[in-house]
Amino acid sequence: MARNGDQDRFSTATRLRLLGEQTAARVYRSQNRRQARRSRLTGRAAFLALVVCSLAVALAYPMRQYVSQRSDIAEQERRMADARQQVERLRDEKARLQDDMYIRRLAREHLHLVVPGETGYIMIDPEAAEKRRTEEGAADRPWYSNVWDGVDNADRSK
DSSP: OHHHHHHHHHHHHHHHHHHHHHHHHHHHHHHHHHHHHHHHHHHHHHHHHHHHHHHHHHHHHHHHHHHHHHHHHHHHHHHHHHHHHHHHHHHHHHHHHTOHHHHHHHHHHHHOOOOTTOOOOOOOOHHHHHHHHHSSSTTTSOHHHHHHHHHHHHHSOO
16 A cells, blocks of 8 residues: 555656646746737837837928928018008008198108298207218208208118
């Protein structure tokens, strides 16, 4: 019986050893599968990252061009609005210049026009006189030279 007991014990020990080896093999296979899954996911993630980076690089230049063109368009629209306002101001000025009373008023203010029967007086502002003296000899020239300078300067942009 002892022999039978030794065989039972041996077979139990053998069984336990085999069971442990099988369990270890299962755990090892499970770990290998997880690592395979992880490496597969890592490869997929790397590929996805590569695709995303490629798209970002491919779209960077067109997006920069788009933003640049949008800012150019906004600048042109602003300039167009400024031009429309200037056209409107010039139309208003043109309409005012059609009025004889407005022309007379401008002539009185700028050319010191005096209608027959009136007495003209000119009051000199000391600050304005000093400013005129510092200009290119405007006070030393005859009045018609100043008028022609005014005509020439009117054509220049401000």
